[in-house]
Amino acid sequence: xxxxxxxxxxxxxxxxxxxxxxxxxxxxxxxxxxxxxxxxxxxxxxxxxxxxxxxxxxxxxxxxxxxxxxxxxxxxxxxxxxxxxxxxxxxxxxxxxxxxxxxxxxxxxxxxxxxxxxxxxxxxxxxxxxxxxxxxxxxxxx
Numbered sequence: 657x658x659x660x661x662x663x664x665x666x667x668x669x670x671x672x673x674x675x676x677x678x679x680x681x682x683x684x685x686x687x688x689x690x691x692x693x694x695x696x697x698x699x700x701x702x703x704x705x706x707x708x709x710x711x712x713x714x715x716x717x718x719x720x721x722x723x724x725x726x727x728x729x730x731x732x733x734x735x736x737x738x739x740x741x742x743x744x745x746x747x748x749x750x751x752x753x754x755x756x757x758x759x760x761x762x763x764x765x766x767x768x769x770x771x772x773x774x775x776x777x778x779x780x781x782x783x784x785x786x787x788x789x790x791x792x793x794x795x796x797x798x
Contacts, residue, residue, distance in 0.1 A: 689728050695720045705771060706764045715759045723752040 690698065699716045702708060708716065726748055734741055753772065760768055 689724050689731070692721070695724065706760065706767050708764070712759050716756060719752060719755045723748060 695717060698720060699708075699713055702716055703713050706712075727745060730741065730744060730748070757765055757768060
């Protein structure tokens, strides 16, 4: 009897862990939009790498806050993954980058462009099918 109960509880535990693991990609996606503290950290990193002035830091923070508020609204209004949503988010990112570039001087723009290229490389290496998989589509066990 004890053995039967042990096998039952181990099976229940495994099913619970598997179910929670499938929820993680959705949770991770929701965490990708940074809060104010994370934005401040991002701006400080830009400030160090680009030698930003205080005025530039303030503009960077304002533009990032507006950008992530826009992404948050997009996600709330249309939460499913789709090529159209991806295009809207890419357009928002492009718009943010253009706004950031406007406040930089010539040398800072060169450094900024290099930073963007370094960040773009891993993004392009991701498998295309992972970016376009609908949220409600189940993953196949491997």
